[in-house]
Amino acid sequence: MNTANKPSVLLIYTGGTIGMIRNTETGALESFTFDHLSQHIPELRQLQCNIASVQFDPPIDSSNMEPALWVELAHIVCDNYDRYDGFVVLHGSDTMAYTASAMSFALENLSKPVIFTGSQLPIGILRTDGKENLITAIEIASAKRPDGSPMVPEVCILFQDRLLRGCRTTKANAEHFNAFRSHNYPSLADVGVHINYYTRRIRRPDPDKPLKPHFLYDTNVIVLTLFPGIQERIVSQVLRMEGLKAVVMKTFGTGNAPQKEWFSRAIHEATERGVVIMNVTQCPSGSVEMERYETGRQLLEAGVTSGYDCTVEATVTKLMFLLGHGYTPDEVRRLMNTSIAGEITLESDRPLQYDSLSF
Numbered sequence: 001m002n003t004a005n006k007p008s009v010l011l012i013y014t015g016g017t018i019g020m021i022r023n024t025e026t027g028a029l030e031s032f033t034f035d036h037l038s039q040h041i042p043e044l045r046q047l048q049c050n051i052a053s054v055q056f057d058p059p060i061d062s063s064n065m066e067p068a069l070w071v072e073l074a075h076i077v078c079d080n081y082d083r084y085d086g087f088v089v090l091h092g093s094d095t096m097a098y099t100a101s102a103m104s105f106a107l108e109n110l111s112k113p114v115i116f117t118g119s120q121l122p123i124g125i126l127r128t129d130g131k132e133n134l135i136t137a138i139e140i141a142s143a144k145r146p147d148g149s150p151m152v153p154e155v156c157i158l159f160q161d162r163l164l165r166g167c168r169t170t171k172a173n174a175e176h177f178n179a180f181r182s183h184n185y186p187s188l189a190d191v192g193v194h195i196n197y198y199t200r201r202i203r204r205p206d207p208d209k210p211l212k213p214h215f216l217y218d219t220n221v222i223v224l225t226l227f228p229g230i231q232e233r234i235v236s237q238v239l240r241m242e243g244l245k246a247v248v249m250k251t252f253g254t255g256n257a258p259q260k261e262w263f264s265r266a267i268h269e270a271t272e273r274g275v276v277i278m279n280v281t282q283c284p285s286g287s288v289e290m291e292r293y294e295t296g297r298q299l300l301e302a303g304v305t306s307g308y309d310c311t312v313e314a315t316v317t318k319l320m321f322l323l324g325h326g327y328t329p330d331e332v333r334r335l336m337n338t339s340i341a342g343e344i345t346l347e348s349d350r351p352l353q354y355d356s357l358s359f
């Protein structure tokens with residue numbers, strides 16, 4: 001077989017259900033190897049591309065994912081960057097949205113596809129969704145535009161019938177095969193009989209800029225979800241925690257919080273001390289608008305920064321990324337309101353919805 005002109009894809013197997021097998025004694029799913037994957041998908045050999053693979057040792061359930069492993073993943077992509085046309089990352093779905101977000105920030109000037117996928121049922125099970133996800137992810141990672149440039153030079157998640165921008169995704173369903181959503185940005189491609197790419201929604205890299213990988217994260221970050229009845233004692237202690245650098249505060253509606261004197265005082269004290277407090281909404285879709293209600297305006301006046309329509313996953317990983325690079329609190333606040341990888345909607349970033357290429 002002539003392999004010379006075929007695109008080449010590197011499969012990076014990190015773990016997750018897609019490669020798990022049932023332990024007959026305990027009944028639990030445990031990680032298996034990449035060979036297990038390829039044995040169950042002989043169709044891989046029929047794809048019009050050269051596939052090589054590497055795997056985490058040992059493969060992990062994605063609940064055990066952590067920044068040190070994001071660094072390992074970024075190194076794998078970076079060390080193999082010139083040898084492959086695209087990358088497919090097999091990853092557990094539970095924290096896939098965090099890793100895909102972290103990679104979107106880590107791989108600056110990315111000009112090749114990095115497509116995350118996984119499955120809800122292991123490959124070895126008859127009704128598995130893993131086989132289709134894997135094959136489609138490889139097709140997308142190797143797809144080219146008519147001018148020969150990569151079709152999707154972004155970090156994405158492909159799950160069932162949608163290709164989504166990685167830093168816009170959230171795992172929204174623990175049961176259905178269609179497990180991921182991108183509530184605030186439309187899909188980059190829809191997968192049916194054809195793979196329909198919405199080219200105007202896909203970022204285009206500057207071809208003159210080389211890949212600039214980043215490997216630093218600072219994890220002194222916490223997510224604080226507000227709820228009616230939240231206690232002063234607990235909020236105050238959280239905000240005064242030693243070493244705390246940033247808070248992702250999940251607020252109500254368009255970015256609102258209880259209008260209590262103790263609450264705005266505690267927030268104000270923390271922002272004055274240099275803690276970056278990001279306001280993201282608990283609603284799955286829509287954007288923060290702190291000017292809209294008094295209950296939101298008080299947060300703005302206390303020094304809270306709007307997270308606009310950014311997901312919690314992208315906000316957490318972007319904060320870790322910026323703090324890891326030693327930016328001052330004011331620089332972090334400014335960059336949190338700048339789109340680095342298409343993670344927030346700015347006016348100039350509005351997608352055109354109906355421009356597509358079909359393959």
Ligand code: ASP
Binds near residue numbers: 015095119120
């Ligand atoms: N617990 C698994 C993981 O995230 C679930 C999955 O693979 O989808 O690794």
